[in-house]
Amino acid sequence: MFDRQQENTYPKNLTVGERVDLPSVYGTFKLIPFQDKVNGLEHIALIKGDPQPNQSTLLRIHSACATGDLFGSLRCDCGPQLHQALRQIEQAGRGVLIYLQQEGRGIGLMEKIKAYKLQEQGFDTVDANLKLGHQADERDYKDAAEILHYLHISKVDLMTNNPLKMEGLSQYGITVETCIPIIIKPNKHNAFYLQTKQERMGHKLLQQAFDQEKDRFENLK
Numbered sequence: 001m002f003d004r005q006q007e008n009t010y011p012k013n014l015t016v017g018e019r020v021d022l023p024s025v026y027g028t029f030k031l032i033p034f035q036d037k038v039n040g041l042e043h044i045a046l047i048k049g050d051p052q053p054n055q056s057t058l059l060r061i062h063s064a065c066a067t068g069d070l071f072g073s074l075r076c077d078c079g080p081q082l083h084q085a086l087r088q089i090e091q092a093g094r095g096v097l098i099y100l101q102q103e104g105r106g107i108g109l110m111e112k113i114k115a116y117k118l119q120e121q122g123f124d125t126v127d128a129n130l131k132l133g134h135q136a137d138e139r140d141y142k143d144a145a146e147i148l149h150y151l152h153i154s155k156v157d158l159m160t161n162n163p164l165k166m167e168g169l170s171q172y173g174i175t176v177e178t179c180i181p182i183i184i185k186p187n188k189h190n191a192f193y194l195q196t197k198q199e200r201m202g203h204k205l206l207q208q209a210f211d212q213e214k215d216r217f218e219n220l221k
Contacts, residue, residue: 011146013037022046026083027090029097036143041101045147046086049094056177058095059156060085061144061165063102066109074189075116081182085159088180096153098144105129106138124196137164145172161197 017033029046036043051057062085068078089095104112111132118128126136148156148169157178158166166176186194 011150014043014143014146014150016150024086026086034143034147041143043101043143043147044099045151046089046097046099047151048089048092048096051094051096051151051153053152053154056155056157057153058089058092058159058180059148059153060089060095060097060159060182061141061169062097062099063105063139064099066103067112074187075119076190077184077194080184084182084184088159096148096151098147100139100141100144102139105136106140107132107134126196139164139168141165141168142172145169145174148174 011034013036015035015037017035019030019032022029022031027048029048032045032047034043034045035041060082062082063078065073065076065078065082067073068076069082072079085097089097103109104115107115107129111134114132115123115125115128118131119125123131129136145168148154154173155175155177156169157180158169158176159180159182160166161181166179169176184194
């Protein structure tokens with residue numbers, strides 16, 4: 001496990017909290033909280049095993065989703081992605097999950113629910129954000145990169161379907177060695193949402209999920 005003596009360079013824009021063990025249904029992780037000094041947002045790093053500075057580290061950057069992560073919403077794929085990532089890190093025996101407070105792709109919970117209302121009226125997830133005066137995706141990965149630098153991690157195997165996460169880490173000095181897709185089967189509530197993310201936001205490999213569920217997905221259209 002990381003030794004505090006090794007971590008002699010604290011992140012410039014984050015306050016680092018105390019570390020504790022977090023026993024979970026997926027295994028025991030080391031939990032470290034962080035707080036952005038500018039906007040006050042609080043993030044979490046869950047660390048499994050002993051990631052090595054000279055090796056690529058299995059990583060999931062997960063944006064908070066109260067509806068999906070906490071309440072099991074079927075509108076999105078956030079909850080299943082979170083739990084699958086934790087399972088994969090546990091199976092690997094070493095890795096990091098960074099949980100960022102970026103509700104609604106960075107627009108916050110209130111605005112996200114407004115976007116949901118527009119989606120009920122026929123807007124897709126991109127146009128709903130634009131209608132509210134937001135970008136399709138307002139997230140930035142500076143805090144995630146600072147957390148990784150704090151942990152002396154500079155190379156990662158990133159679990160994501162989102163090319164913006166790869167680009168976002170790269171611009172802050174993190175090398176993405178490989179991209180590992182997280183394939184979630186669509187359901188009748190999120191099929192259009194997933195298709196929109198693929199077609200309009202450039203998310204990769206979602207078609208694999210649709211291909212695996214082809215007959216079922218056709219019935220959802």
